[in-house]
Amino acid sequence: MRILILGAGAVGLSVAAKLSKYAEVFAVCRERCSTSIEKDGFFLTGIWGTETFRFPCGVTPPEGPWDYIIISTKAAATREICEKYNHLFGEAEVVSLQNGIGNEEVIAEYTDHVIGAMIITGFEWKADNAVFVSVDGGATVFGRYTGGADRKAELLSDLFNKAGMRASATDNIKGTIWSKALYSCSLNPLGAVMECPYGDLLREPAWNIIINIVHEAFEVARAENISLVQKTANEYLEFLKTAKIPPTAAHFSSMYQDIAAGRKTEVDFINGAIVSLGRRHGIPTPVNETIVNLTHFKEELS
Numbered sequence: 001m002r003i004l005i006l007g008a009g010a011v012g013l014s015v016a017a018k019l020s021k022y023a024e025v026f027a028v029c030r031e032r033c034s035t036s037i038e039k040d041g042f043f044l045t046g047i048w049g050t051e052t053f054r055f056p057c058g059v060t061p062p063e064g065p066w067d068y069i070i071i072s073t074k075a076a077a078t079r080e081i082c083e084k085y086n087h088l089f090g091e092a093e094v095v096s097l098q099n100g101i102g103n104e105e106v107i108a109e110y111t112d113h114v115i116g117a118m119i120i121t122g123f124e125w126k127a128d129n130a131v132f133v134s135v136d137g138g139a140t141v142f143g144r145y146t147g148g149a150d151r152k153a154e155l156l157s158d159l160f161n162k163a164g165m166r167a168s169a170t171d172n173i174k175g176t177i178w179s180k181a182l183y184s185c186s187l188n189p190l191g192a193v194m195e196c197p198y199g200d201l202l203r204e205p206a207w208n209i210i211i212n213i214v215h216e217a218f219e220v221a222r223a224e225n226i227s228l229v230q231k232t233a234n235e236y237l238e239f240l241k242t243a244k245i246p247p248t249a250a251h252f253s254s255m256y257q258d259i260a261a262g263r264k265t266e267v268d269f270i271n272g273a274i275v276s277l278g279r280r281h282g283i284p285t286p287v288n289e290t291i292v293n294l295t296h297f298k299e300e301l302s
């Protein structure tokens, strides 16, 4: 199987490393990363174990055809990646291994072969050729975009499992992506602005804000006809508190890490997407809008 990973950073390089033992993989990454990886290998540490990997990577992808093309940039770069590399898409299944709402819609403008994914494992840069895998909030889930059972999504999930990365396939990838977006819009920006790990957000003043974020987002999800496992905002909040926060309680959000490193966050594709979809449906989302502004304010101050 031939797999191309486009925009390989903390997530993409780690996944490339693990898959490289079972498939022909090439990771398109920044030159600083490929230079270090070619010289010393790629170091993975943390809950997936400690191992050094060697796999092909660089700034220029080899020719296709590819079976799967995995996009693993931040959401803001999805269109740029599609513009630059859509000539390689061919019959490949193009997979969004990203956070946020809207990546699959962008990819679908360039190909009919779109697979969505939801990943809830934590990856932190340690060097240009080193990543620490910090937390595991559940299996990675793949599914045909926009829905339905799908053999190609199942095959990819099987390969991830074989390579030691917990995965499954779903016939409702939209619902799965939205469920992660609800988790991210509740915890990610607040953790960044307040500079605290997820576990601290269970304290009452933070939780009061999260209640409002989730209620607004839930109304938008309903207007978008998203099928979620939890049928009410309160049910989701209970799930967040009891099932999702505990395994990632010590984690500092990726937006916190982005701001600390002087990068822009993905807030526009998480809470910002709730705000813009809310506008489309005439649903007020003042708390999510405030969170977007607060996060941008924090980005500017840092």
Ligand SMILES: NC(=O)C1=CN([C@@H]2O[C@H](COP(=O)(O)OP(=O)(O)OC[C@H]3O[C@@H](n4cnc5c(N)ncnc54)[C@H](OP(=O)(O)O)[C@@H]3O)[C@@H](O)[C@H]2O)C=CC1
Pocket: 006, 007, 008, 009, 010, 011, 012, 028, 029, 030, 072, 073, 074, 075, 077, 080, 081, 084, 097, 098, 099, 100, 119, 120, 121, 122, 123, 124, 254, 266
């Ligand atoms: N890190 C985590 O714990 C998790 C992340 N996610 C999601 O996964 C996605 C990827 O996250 P993550 O890996 O952390 O992000 P990173 O920023 O570490 O990785 C993306 C990489 O793509 C590079 N890149 C951007 N554009 C191009 C291009 N045109 N050509 C080559 N390389 C390019 C970036 O370089 P540069 O920075 O120089 O632009 C960066 O190295 C995000 O949507 C994130 O929210 C989901 C679950 C957990």
Ligand SMILES: CC(C)(CO)C(=O)C(=O)O
Pocket: 099, 119, 120, 121, 122, 123, 135, 137, 184, 248, 251, 253, 254
């Ligand atoms: C690392 C983790 C599990 C927690 O936020 C995550 O999935 C993310 O940042 O998107």
